Amino acid sequence: ETGVTQTPRHLVMGMTNKKSLKCEQHLGHNAMYWYKQSAKKPLELMFVYSLEERVENNSVPSRFSPECPNSSHLFLHLHTLQPEDSALYLCASSQTWTWGLYNEQFFGPGTRLTVL
Amino acid sequence: DAKTTQPPSMDCAEGRAANLPCNHSTISGNEYVYWYRQIHSQGPQYIIHGLKNNETNEMASLIITEDRKSSTLILPHATLRDTAVYYCIREYRDDKIIFGKGTRLHILP
Numbered sequence: 001e002t003g004v005t006q007t008p009r010h011l012v013m014g015m016t017n018k019k020s021l022k023c024e025q026h027l028g029h030n031a032m033y034w035y036k037q038s039a040k041k042p043l044e045l046m047f048v049y050s051l052e053e054r055v056e057n058n059s060v061p062s063r064f065s066p067e068c069p070n071s072s073h074l075f076l077h078l079h080t081l082q083p084e085d086s087a088l089y090l091c092a093s094s095q096t097w098t099w100g101l102y103n104e105q106f107f108g109p110g111t112r113l114t115v116l
Numbered sequence: 117d118a119k120t121t122q123p124p125s126m127d128c129a130e131g132r133a134a135n136l137p138c139n140h141s142t143i144s145g146n147e148y149v150y151w152y153r154q155i156h157s158q159g160p161q162y163i164i165h166g167l168k169n170n171e172t173n174e175m176a177s178l179i180i181t182e183d184r185k186s187s188t189l190i191l192p193h194a195t196l197r198d199t200a201v202y203y204c205i206r207e208y209r210d211d212k213i214i215f216g217k218g219t220r221l222h223i224l225p
Contacts, residue, residue, distance in 0.1 A: 002159070043160070043203075043215035090159050104150065107159030 003027040004108035006091050012114045013081065021076040021111045023091030031097040032074040033105065034066060035090040043090070049074060050097035081115045088112050119143075120204045125220040134191040136219050138204030141185040149180065151189050153200040154218070160203065163189065199223045 004025045013019050025032065034046040048056035049068040063085075065077040074091055092105040121139040128134040140149060150165040164171055164178045166187070171178045177190040191198055203218040 002161070004159075042217050045214070092159070104162040104165065105160075107161065110157075110159050 002106045004093055004106050006108035006111050010112045014116050018079040021089055023074040023108055025072055025093040029093040029095050030071055031094045033092040034076050037088040083115050086113055086115045119206055120216055122204050122219045127222045127224055128194045129224050131193055134194040136189040136202050139186045140206055143184055143206055147206050149187050150205045152203045155200040194223045196223050
């Protein structure tokens with residue numbers, strides 16, 4: 001248990017569906033992250049939020065839409081995805097956004113997404 | 117580009133020390149080195165980090181060379197539960213971090 005939870009753990013969706021991934025952290029952290037992990041590829045940072053403001057968008061297609069309503073919750077809204085978007089989507093949090101001492105990231109278990 | 121180099125895989129006998137190397141020859145003076153691991157089907161887990169000095173915690177030891185161009189993560193008494201992919205990561209100046217492909221460590225019974 002890392003203090004970061006993600007729901008659902010598994011999701012299958014068609015290309016025309018709209019779905020959302022949810023992440024919640026119980027650590028009192030101020031920064032939250034979305035990562036994508038495709039098969040046989042390294043983890044890719046998608047979005048970073050610090051104090052509910054988006055501070056990083058790593059050239060992610062607009063069919064992925066993040067939302068951070070408060071410092072404990074992070075959503076990833078999905079619409080008109082492609083089969084190549086099938087991957088493990090990981091959420092993480094850290095004390096602050098700027099890396100340094102005591103800023104290690106705590107990861108959730110991930111959502112395994114399959115796009116048909 | 118992760119800008120760190122790690123062997124793709126390593127084997128270690130259970131109960132022995134696992135020594136995982138990482139090359140970060142272009143690291144700058146104020147960049148930390150972080151180590152994470154990812155057990156199959158789970159999110160990455162923080163292990164340890166360091167700047168210049170060697171570090172030790174309850175999970176592992178981190179040995180950083182004097183010129184800071186490489187480091188070694190040491191798991192002192194490897195168990196089967198240590199089978200995972202281990203990532204060596206540089207902290208970037210602009211606060212981005214990039215995970216490379218890591219080292220897949222197999223602990224052999």
